[in-house]
Amino acid sequence: MITITLRYFASLREQIGRSQETLMLADSINVLDVWQYVHQMPLPDNTLIAVNMEYVERMHYICDGDEVAFFPPVTGG
């Protein structure tokens, strides 16, 4: 069993209505499949994804204990 933490930021957090949740999965899947499993809708095109605070591609496979973050394009500075 794999347990991961999902986090959402900025406009994506507001659309989803929560900032964080825990997910348990039987097997490792990629982060795009994590999104589709939880939200039952396509990942918005411009969404950025980080695992353990490092950017990853959509096909990146998760590991037990990972923190997976989804967020819109960054706008700092």
Place this chain on the structure above:
Amino acid sequence: MTINIVDTVFDPFLEIHDFQTQLALNGKFGATSIFIGTMRDFNEGDEVHAMTLEHYEGMTQKQLEKIITTAKDKWTILEALIVHRIGCILPSEPIVLIAIWSAHRADAFEACRYIMEELKSNAPFWKRETLNSNQTRWVLKNTGSK
């Protein structure tokens, strides 16, 4: 290398002064390049009276450290300072300070520009504007290398 994420107004010139004063680099640096980003009172054709900046704590610091490390690989720089605001910001207040110390100006100029552009592209900060009409909106994307 110093990275400060702050939730209150800061004086960039005081930050530079204080940082440089405690550096053990006297006589070693010949160039200091500085970028200060300041909040405007307009954006996308609308008047903006406030902005809220949020970030992904931990990832922000991690990404900024990576950016500075890469800059150090590309240019010969002696020290780097980044200060970035979060929280509620008003027009004319500084949002970000990048300061680079090096022996020669080319390294300082180029590293400063690089760090700022990379911050804009990769550091997980997000701006939410409050317009004069009190309507709020997320800033959807940063300007290019303007």
